[in-house]
Amino acid sequence: MADIIDIPYQLSFSYISSSQNQTLFQTCALSSWSDLVRKKHGSHSELLLLLAHPVAGGVFGWVMGSAEQKGKRAVDLKMGTISRDKVEDNYNQYWSFFRKPKEINNSNSDEKKVPAFVDTFYNLVTDIYEWGWGQSFHFSPSFPGISHRDSTRLHEEHVADLIGAKKGMKIIDVGCGVGGPMRAIAAHSTANVVGITINEYQVGRAKAHNKKAGLDSTCDVVCGNFLEMPFENNTFDGAYSIEATCHAPKLEDVYREIYRIMKPGALYVSYEWVTTDKYHDDNPEHVEVIQGIERGDALPGLRRQDEIAELTTKAGFEVVEEKDLASPPAGAWWTRLKMGRIAYWRNHLLVMVLIFFGVAPKGTVEVHEMLFDTAAHLSRGGETGIFTPMC
Ligand SMILES: C=C(CC[C@@H](C)[C@H]1CC[C@H]2C3=CC[C@H]4[C@H](C)[C@@H](O)CC[C@]4(C)[C@H]3CC[C@]12C)C(C)C
Numbered sequence: 001m002a003d004i005i006d007i008p009y010q011l012s013f014s015y016i017s018s019s020q021n022q023t024l025f026q027t028c029a030l031s032s033w034s035d036l037v038r039k040k041h042g043s044h045s046e047l048l049l050l051l052a053h054p055v056a057g058g059v060f061g062w063v064m065g066s067a068e069q070k071g072k073r074a075v076d077l078k079m080g081t082i083s084r085d086k087v088e089d090n091y092n093q094y095w096s097f098f099r100k101p102k103e104i105n106n107s108n109s110d111e112k113k114v115p116a117f118v119d120t121f122y123n124l125v126t127d128i129y130e131w132g133w134g135q136s137f138h139f140s141p142s143f144p145g146i147s148h149r150d151s152t153r154l155h156e157e158h159v160a161d162l163i164g165a166k167k168g169m170k171i172i173d174v175g176c177g178v179g180g181p182m183r184a185i186a187a188h189s190t191a192n193v194v195g196i197t198i199n200e201y202q203v204g205r206a207k208a209h210n211k212k213a214g215l216d217s218t219c220d221v222v223c224g225n226f227l228e229m230p231f232e233n234n235t236f237d238g239a240y241s242i243e244a245t246c247h248a249p250k251l252e253d254v255y256r257e258i259y260r261i262m263k264p265g266a267l268y269v270s271y272e273w274v275t276t277d278k279y280h281d282d283n284p285e286h287v288e289v290i291q292g293i294e295r296g297d298a299l300p301g302l303r304r305q306d307e308i309a310e311l312t313t314k315a316g317f318e319v320v321e322e323k324d325l326a327s328p329p330a331g332a333w334w335t336r337l338k339m340g341r342i343a344y345w346r347n348h349l350l351v352m353v354l355i356f357f358g359v360a361p362k363g364t365v366e367v368h369e370m371l372f373d374t375a376a377h378l379s380r381g382g383e384t385g386i387f388t389p390m391c
């Protein structure tokens with residue numbers, strides 16, 4: 001059955017076009033999204049600036065179908081492509097590598113190992129994420145009266161609107177997970193979306209979900225490293241990454257690679273995980289919270305919010321707009337994590353019982369504990385304002 005909801009922001013469009021010595025632009029109210037960057041044309045440049053503004057009274061209703069669904073039951077928990085007897089070993093290897101994330105960044109050889117350990121991480125967590133969170137592996141701004149499912153879908157459709165996705169366009173989803181965002185974006189815009197993920201298990205899950213949703217003709221998924229993508233230069237009409245590029249040891253490397261495969265003038269939107277200007281590395285609590293987030297989320301060191309625009313520019317992009325979507329009027333994105341505390345304990349118990357009866361592989365409880373712990377660090381990061389997942 002379709003739901004009717006109020007949407008907290010409305011999109012409006014405004015063009016800046018600059019040719020030779022003439023510049024023409026119109027702007028409208030407050031911007032309200034993350035990083036929107038455009039691939040520079042050679043000499044000619046026509047710039048598209050999209051502005052979104054929270055609507056004071058003029059909210060409008062929208063009719064929509066269901067977007068986010070849970071695809072897993074506890075009894076079906078696998079650990080990706082890892083065989084049952086290797087789960088504990090893989091978890092221990094992951095943990096010893098990511099225990100000290102800052103050290104990874106100081107070593108070239110460790111840096112090269114990151115994609116393989118990120119792959120291991122997603123073998124370990126993908127089913128638990130789907131079971132406990134849904135098919136979209138990201139956070140969303142929260143608004144009163146809007147369910148998690150709806151805010152997830154709106155956050156995803158917002159990306160499609162920002163890059164101007166429409167029928168006939170080919171869009172790349174960089175770090176696509178099991179494809180929750182891809183399906184919402186393809187359904188909303190009717191554009192073709194190609195997702196890339198380092199994790200083979202996710203490719204299988206995403207393809208199966210695409211087929212089930214009747215979107216396998218517009219959505220495709222490939223397995224690969226976003227630092228060396230298997231696509232020709234100038235292939236895509238638009239690009240986005242949702243809470244995925246934070247896994248890259250050097251953000252400028254993935255931005256450069258995205259720039260390479262985009263057509264000139266195409267738009268790229270990124271939702272980044274960053275520390276904010278409230279983070280101080282001489283505050284032990286801050287350091288503990290951020291390291292807790294990095295360890296439990298396979299991150300080789302979080303970047304600062306104020307570095308992002310410069311890094312995109314270095315990669316060749318022109319920054320159109322930058323905004324932390326977690327800032328007001330959005331409410332606390334971490335409430336969804338906090339509200340789940342009782343459910344986590346129930347899940348923990350369930351995982352232990354399933355291991356006892358030989359249904360879930362040994363090692364699952366450690367992975368679940370790691371996620372439990374990182375959820376606490378993420379909530380604390382949100383409460384203190386030192387971290388945002390949607391800059
Ligand atoms: C973008 C990334 C992932 C973001 C989130 C989707 C996940 C971050 C932490 C995850 C979770 C924490 C606690 C789990 C809980 C203990 C379990 O019972 C059910 C699943 C969790 C809620 C799980 C769900 C996904 C997260 C919220 C990173 C990796 C860059």
Ligand SMILES: C[S@@+](CC[C@H](N)C(=O)[O-])C[C@H]1O[C@@H](n2cnc3c(N)ncnc32)[C@H](O)[C@@H]1O
Nearest residue numbers: 136137138175176177197198225226242244247
């Ligand atoms: C937190 S998930 C987000 C998934 C998806 N964007 C979503 O919101 O549901 C991060 C994704 O980035 C992918 N990823 C991380 N490092 C990668 C790499 N080097 N190459 C390709 N994909 C990568 C992971 O496999 C995973 O699919």
